[in-house]
Amino acid sequence: MLSVLSYGRLVARAVLGGLSQTDGRDYSLITASYGYGKDFRKGILKKGMCYGDDACFIARHRTADVLGVADGVGGWRDYGVDPSQFSATLMRTCERLVKEGRFTPSYPVGILTSGYYELLQNKVPLLGSSTACIVVLDRRSHRLHTCNLGDSGFLVVRGGEVVHRSDEQQHYFNTPFQLSIAPPGAEGVVLSDSPEAADSSSFDVQLGDIILTATDGLFDNMPDYMILQELKKLKTTNYDSILQTAQSIAKQAHDLAYDPNYMSPFAQFACDNGLNVRGGKPDDITVLLSIVAEYTD
Amino acid sequence: MLTLLSMFYYICLRRRSRSGTRGEALTSRRAVESGQRAVLPVSVEVEQYAKEVLDFSSHYGSENSMSYTMWNLAGVPNVYPSSGDFTQTAVFRAYGTWWEQCASAPPPFRRTPKGFYSQDYIELGFEEPVYPTTVEVLETYYPGAIVQILACSHNPFSQNPPTDVRWEVLWSGEPTKVLTPQARQFSPNIKHISFPTNLLRLEVNSSLLDYYTELDAVILRGVKERPMLALYKMPVIDISDLSDSEEELSDLGGPFRQGGDGKHQRTGNGYFDKLPYELIQLILSHLTLPDLCRLAQSCKLLHQHCCDPLQYTQLSLQPYWARLSDASLGHLQSRCTLLQRLNLSWTGNRSALTLTGFSSFMKACGLSLVCLELSCCHFLNDACLEVISQTCPELQELNLSSCDRLHPQAFTHISKLTRLRRLVLYRTKIEQTAILSILTFCIELRHLNLGSCVRIEDYDVVASMLAARCRSLCSVDLWRCRNLTDRGLAELVSGCRMLEELDLGWCPTLQSSTGCFQHLARSLPRLRKLFLTANRTVCDSDIEELAASCPSLQHLDILGTRLVSAASLKKLLQSCPRLLLLDVSFCSQIDMRVVQELCGLFPNVAIKKSFTQ
Numbered sequence: 001m002l003s004v005l006s007y008g009r010l011v012a013r014a015v016l017g018g019l020s021q022t023d024g025r026d027y028s029l030i031t032a033s034y035g036y037g038k039d040f041r042k043g044i045l046k047k048g049m050c051y052g053d054d055a056c057f058i059a060r061h062r063t064a065d066v067l068g069v070a071d072g073v074g075g076w077r078d079y080g081v082d083p084s085q086f087s088a089t090l091m092r093t094c095e096r097l098v099k100e101g102r103f104t105p106s107y108p109v110g111i112l113t114s115g116y117y118e119l120l121q122n123k124v125p126l127l128g129s130s131t132a133c134i135v136v137l138d139r140r141s142h143r144l145h146t147c148n149l150g151d152s153g154f155l156v157v158r159g160g161e162v163v164h165r166s167d168e169q170q171h172y173f174n175t176p177f178q179l180s181i182a183p184p185g186a187e188g189v190v191l192s193d194s195p196e197a198a199d200s201s202s203f204d205v206q207l208g209d210i211i212l213t214a215t216d217g218l219f220d221n222m223p224d225y226m227i228l229q230e231l232k233k234l235k236t237t238n239y240d241s242i243l244q245t246a247q248s249i250a251k252q253a254h255d256l257a258y259d260p261n262y263m264s265p266f267a268q269f270a271c272d273n274g275l276n277v278r279g280g281k282p283d284d285i286t287v288l289l290s291i292v293a294e295y296t297d
Numbered sequence: 298m299l300t301l302l303s304m305f306y307y308i309c310l311r312r313r314s315r316s317g318t319r320g321e322a323l324t325s326r327r328a329v330e331s332g333q334r335a336v337l338p339v340s341v342e343v344e345q346y347a348k349e350v351l352d353f354s355s356h357y358g359s360e361n362s363m364s365y366t367m368w369n370l371a372g373v374p375n376v377y378p379s380s381g382d383f384t385q386t387a388v389f390r391a392y393g394t395w396w397e398q399c400a401s402a403p404p405p406f407r408r409t410p411k412g413f414y415s416q417d418y419i420e421l422g423f424e425e426p427v428y429p430t431t432v433e434v435l436e437t438y439y440p441g442a443i444v445q446i447l448a449c450s451h452n453p454f455s456q457n458p459p460t461d462v463r464w465e466v467l468w469s470g471e472p473t474k475v476l477t478p479q480a481r482q483f484s485p486n487i488k489h490i491s492f493p494t495n496l497l498r499l500e501v502n503s504s505l506l507d508y509y510t511e512l513d514a515v516i517l518r519g520v521k522e523r524p525m526l527a528l529y530k531m532p533v534i535d536i537s538d539l540s541d542s543e544e545e546l547s548d549l550g551g552p553f554r555q556g557g558d559g560k561h562q563r564t565g566n567g568y569f570d571k572l573p574y575e576l577i578q579l580i581l582s583h584l585t586l587p588d589l590c591r592l593a594q595s596c597k598l599l600h601q602h603c604c605d606p607l608q609y610t611q612l613s614l615q616p617y618w619a620r621l622s623d624a625s626l627g628h629l630q631s632r633c634t635l636l637q638r639l640n641l642s643w644t645g646n647r648s649a650l651t652l653t654g655f656s657s658f659m660k661a662c663g664l665s666l667v668c669l670e671l672s673c674c675h676f677l678n679d680a681c682l683e684v685i686s687q688t689c690p691e692l693q694e695l696n697l698s699s700c701d702r703l704h705p706q707a708f709t710h711i712s713k714l715t716r717l718r719r720l721v722l723y724r725t726k727i728e729q730t731a732i733l734s735i736l737t738f739c740i741e742l743r744h745l746n747l748g749s750c751v752r753i754e755d756y757d758v759v760a761s762m763l764a765a766r767c768r769s770l771c772s773v774d775l776w777r778c779r780n781l782t783d784r785g786l787a788e789l790v791s792g793c794r795m796l797e798e799l800d801l802g803w804c805p806t807l808q809s810s811t812g813c814f815q816h817l818a819r820s821l822p823r824l825r826k827l828f829l830t831a832n833r834t835v836c837d838s839d840i841e842e843l844a845a846s847c848p849s850l851q852h853l854d855i856l857g858t859r860l861v862s863a864a865s866l867k868k869l870l871q872s873c874p875r876l877l878l879l880d881v882s883f884c885s886q887i888d889m890r891v892v893q894e895l896c897g898l899f900p901n902v903a904i905k906k907s908f909t910q
Contacts, residue, residue, distance in 0.1 A: 096375075118363060118364055118384070121359055121364035123907070124857070125857045125858065184808065
């Protein structure tokens with residue numbers, strides 16, 4: 001009799017303890033980045049995570065893990081402006097905002113707004129524009145908060161299927177929404193979207209969810225099924241295997257981009273709109289691959 | 298007997314701790330063991346970065362930003378050991394002597410003690426109170442500005458109200474100018490103090506520097522347990538410290554103690570009786586305030602002289618901010634009936650001054666008061682400003698710079714001071730209705746500073762009101778006024794024809810294409826100072842118009858524009874022979890070669906070109 005009760009108590013305690021533990025434990029993102037600049041520069045860590053005109057950041061704070069990608073608009077090169085300066089400075093500024101805790105995890109648009117504002121506070125007269133996508137994991141609540149301005153974006157993969165994805169924001173063909181700082185006088189001519197125009201979403205994530213954040217260099221060259229195929233090879237949650245998978249995804253996209261006969265998603269979209277083209281789309285490729293895991297110090 | 302000290306360093310634990318919202322506190326522990334004849338306890342040294350910036354007098358950046366603002370001094374360094382003009386550093390509002398040369402600058406107060414150089418300050422809180430052994434300041438641009446480091450006995454993060462707050466000077470020195478603008482680690486020898494501290498204060502003076510000084514981080518190293526004297530050199534006991542800390546300003550001008558027997562009525566003052574009254578007064582006018590107060594206690598004659606209200610027509614209590622209290626004000630009250638200029642800047646914080654003490658002093662001395670400096674006086678509230686408006690009818694100058702804890706409604710009382718000529722509201726929370734009300738009634742305003750007043754909603758309306766009411770306006774500082782447009786500026790320059798100084802730095806909504814800068818130049822022939830800092834639209838036509846219309850120009854700042862060429866700058870330098878300061882930092886067309894060429898042609902002009910590499 002007594003032993004049944006004591007066993008019962010032990011079991012109850014274990015179950016309750018187990019339940020509260022899994023609910024109470026913080027999550028975190030284990031993230032690896034890789035990419036290719038368009039002019040055949042490999043994924044060199046120049047100025048901290050820049051691939052061509054793309055830039056990205058990975059940052060952590062007490063309460064959240066934050067990722068960001070920004071795709072610098074290449075058209076500025078024709079006007080003598082280095083397109084990578086804007087995206088790189090934007091991402092570094094957002095990283096600093098996160099590290100200093102000047103953000104709310106549930107409102108990633110705030111990070112973009114503050115980051116853009118800080119760009120205007122720089123003595124250096126910055127010019128240029130870029131897209132931006134920010135992904136925030138709230139460690140305690142296990143919710144992923146995202147915002148996306150332009151044609152970069154993210155996928156969330158669970159059990160081999162895409163359960164969430166971002167939408168592209170385009171004004172017209174190959175002209176995504178973008179944050180920009182224009183030269184004086186050109187404000188009416190240069191596209192400049194407000195950070196508030198970004199799409200936001202929030203949803204719960206589970207342990208083992210894979211989050212792929214990337215610029216359009218990836219999504220325009222690799223359809224979902226190919227990406228999912230690569231992700232199936234990801235078996236463990238350690239950093240090295242995540243990095244390996246990110247590298248293989250980026251490399252495959254890079255190879256496909258220069259294949260003239262391949263029907264890339266970009267070419268498919270063009271055909272659907274009446275343009276008869278084939279082949280990949282050479283572009284800067286940035287891939288941030290994350291897995292939701294339990295938080296450890 | 299020689300004592301051998303052997304010291305062993307152990308690195309017990311090196312752990313990164315995640316604490317605080319800004320940056321991380323790096324803790325490293327080294328066990329210091331010393332052996333003497335007797336065994337001494339092991340004391341552990343703790344190294345910390347600042348946890349939080351608690352208070353400061355000014356900064357270059359915008360409120361709510363992390364670019365060039367004082368909050369960057371907390372946490373780990375972001376730039377050091379690189380040198381350059383970076384956004385991630387802490388930068389003060391001014392440098393050099395340019396601001397002192399302006400008409401808007403008040404004349405210095407008499408009796409400023411020779412060792413007091415401080416112009417700006419910043420207070421930092423650290424996580425753990427320690428007995429400091431080293432303070433390191435990482436300066437990343439134009440170093441040399443730090444003139445004092447102080448430590449406070451009060452723990453700023455404790456919930457208890459401050460009682461018995463003591464400030465000790467850890468180090469003090471003269472302002473210096475280091476030959477190169479490169480980064481350096483500043484770590485002076487500091488005094489050892491008898492209480493643990495986690496609140497440091499840095500005071501700076503940038504007057505010798507060629508450009509803005511920039512600070513990246515502050516490291517405090519100290520021990521948790523009170524160090525035994527044997528471990529350190531015997532601290533040099535400063536005689537003046539012993540008498541100062543207890544008696545001095547807490548007892549400023551204490552009641553004269555009658556010494557000796559009162560029976561003798563002879564006026565035995567020796568040769569002093571032969572000197573004319575005015576001559577003794579002249580001699581005394583050279584003494585600093587503490588000396589004057591001490592001298593008052595020496596004999597009846599000197600007491601009479603030292604308490605003569607004519608010695609107190611100007612009173613600067615700013616150098617004594619650490620020790621000023623209600624009691625000090627109370628003791629000085631009786632002498633200050635003819636007070637004309639009063640400097641209480643930086644005083645009274647952490648409950649040192651209260652409404653009672655302040656209002657009693659103002660009631661006694663306000664009648665003839667003409668100038669009142671209350672920069673960074675956080676004890677001020679609505680009631681204090683009301684007292685000022687009631688007791689100082691003749692007030693012409695009022696400085697409330699960085700009184701950022703004053704509620705917006707407190708400023709409405711200022712409109713009663715109709716004789717105001719100089720009003721400084723830099724970094725205050727004044728709102729639209731209050732400023733409009735002030736401008737309606739204070740029509741004699743000559744100098745107005747609304748820099749970084751972020752609560753004012755529509756600067757065009759303010760400019761319009763200035764043009765309508767304040768016709769004698771000579772200088773106006775609209776630094777970082779976020780929505781002044783060409784309409785407001787046009788009204789301002791049309792109405793205030795006497796304007797000589799105009800600071801429009803970081804005003805993003807002014808567009809050169811509207812012609813507003815050219816109109817400004819044509820309307821203000823007496824213009825001496827114009828700051829168009831970070832207005833990216835300034836172009837050659839604006840510079841050429843300035844050259845044509847403003848021959849008296851002395852200070853010009855056009856930082857950060859891509860549109861100005863060397864040719865138009867040459868024209869400007871030729872046409873404005875009185876030009877002393879030209880800031881062309883981050884102007885893309887003006888590289889170092891151009892700057893050197895212009896410096897050669899115009900050696901009297903300080904041409905500033907900042908860098909970020």
